[in-house]
Amino acid sequence: MASERRVRIKTLVMVLAMVVCANAGDLMLKRGMSQIGAVQLTASGLAEAFRLTVTNGTIWVGIFFLTGFMLSYMTVLSWADYSYVMPAGAFGYALLTLLAVVFLHESVSPRRWVGVVLICVGVLLVGQTKPRTTAVASEAAA
Amino acid sequence: MRVILALAVLILGSTGGEIAITHGMKATGEPARLRPRALLQFLGRAARNRWFWAGVPLMALSFYALLILLSWEPISLVIPASALSYVVGTLGAKYILGEQVSRGRWAGVVLVCAGVALVAAG
Numbered sequence: 001m002a003s004e005r006r007v008r009i010k011t012l013v014m015v016l017a018m019v020v021c022a023n024a025g026d027l028m029l030k031r032g033m034s035q036i037g038a039v040q041l042t043a044s045g046l047a048e049a050f051r052l053t054v055t056n057g058t059i060w061v062g063i064f065f066l067t068g069f070m071l072s073y074m075t076v077l078s079w080a081d082y083s084y085v086m087p088a089g090a091f092g093y094a095l096l097t098l099l100a101v102v103f104l105h106e107s108v109s110p111r112r113w114v115g116v117v118l119i120c121v122g123v124l125l126v127g128q129t130k131p132r133t134t135a136v137a138s139e140a141a142a
Numbered sequence: 143m144r145v146i147l148a149l150a151v152l153i154l155g156s157t158g159g160e161i162a163i164t165h166g167m168k169a170t171g172e173p174a175r176l177r178p179r180a181l182l183q184f185l186g187r188a189a190r191n192r193w194f195w196a197g198v199p200l201m202a203l204s205f206y207a208l209l210i211l212l213s214w215e216p217i218s219l220v221i222p223a224s225a226l227s228y229v230v231g232t233l234g235a236k237y238i239l240g241e242q243v244s245r246g247r248w249a250g251v252v253l254v255c256a257g258v259a260l261v262a263a264g
Contacts, residue, residue, distance in 0.1 A: 071181070074163070074188060079172045082164040083235035083243050087228055087254040093261045115260025122253030125246050133242035134168065 004130065007079065011131040014076035015085060019092040021069035023099070028062030080131045087126045094119045148211045149223055155204025156224075157231040159197040161238055166193030168239075221262035228255040 033039075035058060039049040053059050076085055094116045100106040108116075170191055173184035188194050211220045232251045235241040243251075 071185070074167055075173060075176070075181070075184070077164045077167040078170055078184070078188075081235060081241045082161060082239060083232045083241045083247060083251070086160070086231050086235075087247075087251045090228070090254045090258050093258055097261060109264055112261050112264060115257045115263075118253045118257030118260065120257075122250040122255075122257055125250030125253065127250075129244050129247045129250075130242075134240055 007131050011076060011080045011084070012088075012127070014072050014080075015088045015091070017072040018069055018076065018085075018089055019095060021065045021072060022089075023092055023096055025062045025065030025069055028058055028065060032056045032058035032062055081133055084126060084129065084131050088123055090119050091123045094123075145211065145215060148207050148214075149220075152204050152207040152211060152224055153227045153230050155200050155207060157227050157234050159200030159204060160231065161234045162193050162197030162200060164235075164239060166191040166195075166197065169193065218263050222259035225255050225258040225262065228258065 032053070036049065036052045036056060039045060073085075097108060097112060097116050101108055167188060170184065170188045174180045208220070208224070228251050232243055232248070236243045
């Protein structure tokens with residue numbers, strides 16, 4: 001069995017990749033859709049919105065990042081516990097708040113700061129546990 | 143009542159879908175190494191796993207429930223309520239996937255759940 005330390009580092013790197021890709025992807029989609037403007041909910045409006053989204057470079061950058069998210073999510077779940085990866089991924093919410101404060105100079109309510117602190121403490125607690133508690137398929141077969 | 147029903151579909155759909163995908167990925171096994179060629183082979187193996195394909199429609203159903211909920215209720219209610227999926231997902235991981243959820247992990251999950259609800263509520 002690979003050393004637990006190695007599994008832990010590998011898992012944390014993949015969770016970080018997941019969080020960065022998911023946030024970057026959402027941000028790019030948001031930016032791309034603001035370039036396109038509000039979508040009209042009519043047949044011709046939706047057809048026009050579809051044409052604009054598939055020809056928008058920013059949207060494709062967003063799709064690229066979200067594909068990266070899906071790939072890193074699938075990869076990390078091939079060895080790590082779902083009950084480890086899922087709460088650890090919530091770190092993204094805390095990161096998004098910090099980015100909004102630092103780069104967008106948004107003001108954040110005290111309630112939201114409490115939430116950020118709870119998420120960080122929660123993720124640290126989950127991070128202390130063993131990333132994998134079930135048998136490894138390839139090792140079980142060997 | 144219909145809100146609770148849609149919320150149940152949202153939470154059970156997303157956690158059910160993720161649990162099915164986790165089960166599929168565990169059966170797929172780790173990629174030999176994190177290089178493009180090995181990752182493509184890994185994806186090919188995952189795409190032939192039926193549990194992976196069982197998870198996808200469940201997640202689509204959950205997304206549809208989210209869209210419907212957002213048309214009824216404000217986002218500041220819907221997203222905090224959906225933070226319950228952290229607890230539901232952990233129960234599923236324990237009882238369906240057989241993962242060992244220690245006290246420390248449970249404490250972390252509960253804090254994350256409360257934290258996400260607070261952040262999403264603004």
